[in-house]
Amino acid sequence: MAEVSVKEGVETRDWIELKRKPVADIGFDETVKNLTTEKIEKVVNAVLNIGKNAARFMAPLETCIHCALCSTACHWYLSHDKDPTYAPVAKVKMTLWELIKRKGKVSPEFMKQVARIVFCECNLCRRCSMYCPFGLDIAYQLGMVRRICFILGLVPQNILDQTHSLSATLNQLWLTQGDWIDTMQWQEEEVRAEIKNVRIPIDKEGADVMWCPLGTEPKVATYHIARTAKIMNVAGIDWTVSAQDGWDSANMGMFIRDMETMQRVVRGIYDNAMRLKIKRVVLTE
Amino acid sequence: MYDFIKDPSIYNFVRGPLVWIAFLVFIGGSIYKIREMVLLAKKEKVVYPYMDLKLSLRSLLHWLIPFNSRNWRLRPVVTTVTFLFHIGLVILPVFLLAHNVLIYESWGISWWTLSEGLSDIMAMIVIGCCIFFALRRIFAPEVRFVTFADDYLILAIAFLPFITGFLAYHQWLLPHKIMVILHMIFGSLMLITIPFTRLGHMLYFFLTRAYMGSDQGYRHSKDW
Ligand code: HEM
Ligand code: SF4
């Protein structure tokens, strides 16, 4: 990693302290081969488009006094024996700050490093904003860097694939509508072994509650569905699940800042709620 | 060099026009920067709809009280130094007897002033706090990692008016008049740079806190 820094001409001191074990991820290792400095520059400038939609990352950059008081908030920093390279402000310094300072003119290798920091070393949990005396929104800043990476295709393969699935099927794990309905009916039978005549109502118009699981539940954790059915039945709740696409509440688009897919997922759920005249939407979390 | 600085026209320039320019740039620049940021924020879809006066004031007030927020309590030394430093920084110049005398001589108005002894102690506190900040930048690893030349520069800009004022009062190191001229130059420099450097955190503090306070308060949670 330190070699990259020398080539990049970043203040070397920083990057020598940035020691990470290499991790193989084709989402980074393969896509980085297709990148050029020109492409990166174009994307960085399009996303950061200074002057428009910029208040939320310019205000923090111009305010941050580099006091590092935010570091105590971050579980990455705390769980790495207070390694300064995991401090929230350090992550902004090493990514967004450098991209702005160099107007996006950075090498693909540098960008790969940036992607690793914003995807794999921060959860965008926003705890640091509760510890910064200025309440600076660091998660938003790093989220914007994730968007740059996403547009460049530099995204961990697993989460990118799930986002592709969402954009094609509105669920996270490539389930067809048939798989989904079949799974619900199968789980209904399973629960009936314990509770007599239990139902998992599908597409029941006018129900109080529409439950939207995560795609992983029908795919690999079907017992969650059985448990939810038991709880709903015992609690006497008038509930249903949607038969049509837009039943999955996992929103990987949000995590990688694929705003287009993110909006379609949310919209899918709202559309179903309107179609079925539901009072409340309940999500798995 | 000494003769040049001692020339009365330098003193007159520094005391008159320079201070005027500094105040105009400080006030004009501050209004300009705040206006720019407020207009920029208007273009964002999700800033204005969440802004709430009550929640903003709640957050601001909470963070302006020492040891009130969790992070203030977790770092008692930094908290004490930060508050002492900023109280001195803001209160001392406004309520200093010598400053009041100058204003009285010019405009015939004056207000409540600090005693000379207290002023001296406050100046020493501000100077000590600056040294603490500098040491923290050198020795605390998480701070050192994000420290660059500009961080020392803005620290020096805050430090210089106080150290020169302190030395001028005690008439140490340099002849009184020269020290006073330096003090006025550095004081003006600080005022001029506040809106255009990260010393502007003084202005944006109220905006960024208001935003985070509203954003969290809207979700029925706190930001401290
Ligand atoms: C009145 C509004 C102000 C507020 C609310 C404010 C708030 C803060 C806060 C929360 C910090 C970080 C805490 C720390 O580093 O210990 C800080 C640091 C600092 N402030 Fe202010 N500030 C204000 C005005 C000023 C002014 C007018 C100046 C000087 C012109 C100034 C100079 C500094 C400096 C130099 C630091 C950095 C210390 C370091 O190097 O770590 N502040 N301020
Ligand atoms: S948002 Fe990121 S940097 Fe901030 S505390 Fe959470 S994980 Fe750490």
Ligand code: SF4
């Ligand atoms: S606590 Fe806030 S001002 Fe201080 S370094 Fe972190 S983000 Fe910057």
